[in-house]
Amino acid sequence: MLQALIKSQDFLKFTLDNPQYFEEGGTFSIGEHTQVEVWDTGVIVFEPRSIAAGSSEHKDIVLSCAVHGNETAPIELCNALIKELLQEKIIAKQRVLFLFGNPPAIINGTRFIEENLNRLFNGAHSAGEGLTNPERIRAKKLEQYVDTFFSTKSKPMQRIHYDLHTAIRASKHEKFAIYPYRPGRQYSAEQIMFLEACGIDTVLFHHEPTTTFSYYSSKNYQADAFTIELGKVLPFGKNDMTRFIALKEMLNRLITDAPLGLNKFDETQVNLYQVCRAINKGFDDFEFTFANDVENFTAFPRGYILAKEGGMDIKVEHDVEAIVFPNAKVPVGQRTVLCLKPASTDNIA
Ligand SMILES: O=C(O)CCC(=O)N[C@@H](CCC(=O)O)C(=O)O
Numbered sequence: 001m002l003q004a005l006i007k008s009q010d011f012l013k014f015t016l017d018n019p020q021y022f023e024e025g026g027t028f029s030i031g032e033h034t035q036v037e038v039w040d041t042g043v044i045v046f047e048p049r050s051i052a053a054g055s056s057e058h059k060d061i062v063l064s065c066a067v068h069g070n071e072t073a074p075i076e077l078c079n080a081l082i083k084e085l086l087q088e089k090i091i092a093k094q095r096v097l098f099l100f101g102n103p104p105a106i107i108n109g110t111r112f113i114e115e116n117l118n119r120l121f122n123g124a125h126s127a128g129e130g131l132t133n134p135e136r137i138r139a140k141k142l143e144q145y146v147d148t149f150f151s152t153k154s155k156p157m158q159r160i161h162y163d164l165h166t167a168i169r170a171s172k173h174e175k176f177a178i179y180p181y182r183p184g185r186q187y188s189a190e191q192i193m194f195l196e197a198c199g200i201d202t203v204l205f206h207h208e209p210t211t212t213f214s215y216y217s218s219k220n221y222q223a224d225a226f227t228i229e230l231g232k233v234l235p236f237g238k239n240d241m242t243r244f245i246a247l248k249e250m251l252n253r254l255i256t257d258a259p260l261g262l263n264k265f266d267e268t269q270v271n272l273y274q275v276c277r278a279i280n281k282g283f284d285d286f287e288f289t290f291a292n293d294v295e296n297f298t299a300f301p302r303g304y305i306l307a308k309e310g311g312m313d314i315k316v317e318h319d320v321e322a323i324v325f326p327n328a329k330v331p332v333g334q335r336t337v338l339c340l341k342p343a344s345t346d347n348i349a
């Protein structure tokens with residue numbers, strides 16, 4: 001079955017041709033230098049043979065996309081990197097795991113089929129009604145693939161997980177990253193400047209544990225993990241891939257162990273926000289007061305009524321709060337919006 005992938009060198013096509021389950025799995029080599037393993041549909045690992053058993057000189061890198069099936073730009077980007085590896089245009093010097101999160105939702109052209117996959121990590125897949133739908137089953141498997149990848153005998157010098165997304169709305173800062181909650185650990189200045197070199201000049205520091213994929217890797221493996229938003233969601237073929245040249249170049253350098261050439265941390269080069277609260281939906285009649293085309297990072301003054309539900313007003317609590325990811329159409333109990341205030345740089349090292 002892997003012959004089809006070896007021939008086409010198109011992992012996206014191979015994944016979408018086999019969206020449910022890749023029964024045999026399988027392994028093959030690229031030249032003398034790389035072992036390739038396909039663990040499941042949408043799951044492929046590149047293992048450089050140059051990494052000696054027990055070596056701690058290398059990095060373990062997870063690049064995930066399509067945790068939301070209709071967010072196509074990250075899928076095209078990951079597929080391009082995989083193609084370059086398969087075609088030996090680039091040669092991996094670090095271990096790399098690529099994950100296409102939700103193949104059935106990619107085919108469907110939707111965010112998810114039954115349940116938002118990015119609300120099901122950190123064990124949420126098995127809570128309540130348990131493993132009752134495809135996303136719950138997939139979330140558990142994705143956790144297991146990350147566990148297996150990050151649990152090899154060698155202990156890498158760094159674990160990285162970039163979970164690539166696009167946002168539903170346009171944003172005042174086109175590309176931005178969410179830094180998962182990290183109690184007791186400082187934020188990495190080097191990672192923030194890596195993101196900046198990728199053209200991702202805005203970082204949000206999350207204020208609490210979540211059920212997202214990036215938080216899973218951050219919490220369980222102390223990975224440098226981020227959810228990364230790369231612009232507004234568009235269908236396949238409509239993405240302007242020139243907007244990702246810097247990101248692709250930096251990921252290329254990371255994978256091939258080329259010099260990253262990062263600038264020293266400079267807070268004037270980045271926009272840093274602290275999440276001050278997540279507003280969860282309490283009632284079915286939840287609605288925002290602002291229009292659907294209001295952009296992410298739009299700021300509102302203290303006292304402004306952001307939303308209404310159950311006969312109550314939900315108001316801005318700080319002098320100014322910017323909003324990100326407003327979405328009233330989520331199930332009761334889930335996040336409708338994150339509110340942001342300027343972040344301090346005290347905890348960045
Ligand atoms: O644009 C939107 O409303 C959602 C975009 C998106 O999928 N964002 C992620 C962020 C995850 C995080 O907070 O780390 C999500 O909502 O899952």
Ligand SMILES: [Zn+2]
Pocket residue numbers: 067068071165166167
């Ligand atoms: Zn997404």
